[in-house]
Amino acid sequence: MKLLVCISKTPDTTTKIAFNGDNTEINTEGVQYIMNPYDEWYALVRALELKEATGGSVTIINVGSAANDAVIRKGLAIGADEAVRVDKEGSSSLDVAQQIAGYAQDQGFDIVFFGKETIDYNGSEVGAMVAELLDMPFISYASKLEMDGGAGTITRDIEGGTETVEVSTPFALSAAKGLAEQRIPNMRGIMMAKRKPLNVVAPVETEALTSVVTYELPAEKSAVKLVDPENMEELVRLLSEEAKVL
């Protein structure tokens, strides 16, 4: 099977978020970037498992500048066969989706994998957009995927439960916890990744339909109010009268 995994670069989970002077851009100083965890731990690893079981190839694709190459090489070190980078800083989710679809449309991929969301924009949009642009079914929040030839059975997380869906290739899915177990690249993988192809392709033309006007930080949380562990009546009073949540 021919598998495509879409990977995003995000600030590390523990990053302290700050913005530039006019609050229109994140201050990148000192920010550590990583591969978006859901893309890396679940989407990429499940694609590799399928390839190992049935053959085929795993391509990873990223939309961004050369600054993303380190993250892309990590994907190759974990085991992807080749990488594609569309040479553009995506201006929005739809822009990124159009770039991915622009590359993927005539490549004949059987399954296109995404993470359930990125940990920076928390949108959960790009997978659905690419699926629409490629005319594929899309299953979000997949926590289990079994393939039997071209027939897939997917368990997806829904509110307070799960849903089991059958779908045939080609299709797209977004990966949630449970789909696979994180893999750490080994030295051989890291060495091999240097020789694997990373093809840089030109972006397609798109129109910006959304733009960030401003970023802001949440209001500073006031200091925690400590309550005597012997006096839970006082906590109940505070929750009822002050916080008004009881």
Added chain:
Amino acid sequence: MVLVFAESVNGTFKKPAFEAVTYGYQTAQALGTSCEAIVLGTADNAAALGTYGAAKVHHVADASLDKLDSQVYAAVIAEAVEQLGAKVVVMTHTSTGKSLLGRLAARLKAGSVPGVNSVPTVDGGTFAVKKPVFSGKAYATVAIHSDIKLISVMGNSMQPAEVGSAAEVAALGVAVPASRTVVKEVSRMEGVTPLPEAELVVSAGRGMKGPENWGIIEELAEVLGATTACSRPVSDVGWRPHHEHVGQTGIAIRPNLYIAAGISGAIQHLAGVNSSKTIVVINKDPEAPFFKAADYGVVGDLFDVVPRLTEAIRKHKG
């Protein structure tokens, strides 16, 4: 016109749908236009959406729409948007909304903002709406420039507000394409408010020492009418089911009250709960990082504190 796609659970509209209509109604008020709703498949109490501000409910009754296929839903809603001339489409940021919003954006070539928690503003002709980003560590205000604008609303962003009476429900003639997916099974917890919708959540972590000790957490949740949750380590070792896990790799929630017992408050956990309106942390370690994110803290042994809190709430409720 603002068109709200209202989701039902097995044909019944509940609080999340009413919240979405309330959001759509307030958005329509801000834009000086009307709010209508669209419902798909079985819809038993669709007229109730009028109570929350839908002037009219459009119903596409085809039974195949009882099961989600995001591709089919997107085609149906896109055609409805064109037929009805809707300028803003509102839906909820649920498992369904997350499958659908992006598809609709790509199909309609419309700008979308997912997971918002406040009503849009129109300033000098610019339509903008605020959403949390960086897992709740910041907010972005995003402008939408396209003619049609798409928004999905986070659960618990607003209380449903009654502003009207039952709405007219009218059949809408839209072609329903054949589905390429088959939903084989849907399993939901019965009798429990799902975590993303819960207003009150009681959560516990490794400090519980073992799954056999969870009785005190369940009792507190029961007295409160809360849903139970847990931290990642606890679901990873199988003390609690996977669907209870809140945090970055689990579910992100924003209840009115989040009580955390025996959870240290790692940044990955906070990413899933830091939008909660009020946070109570119970931990015997005064240095637990969770206290920095808490509104109220109790430094003490949870095995003493939790039953005492349960008792105090029971007394409070009379």
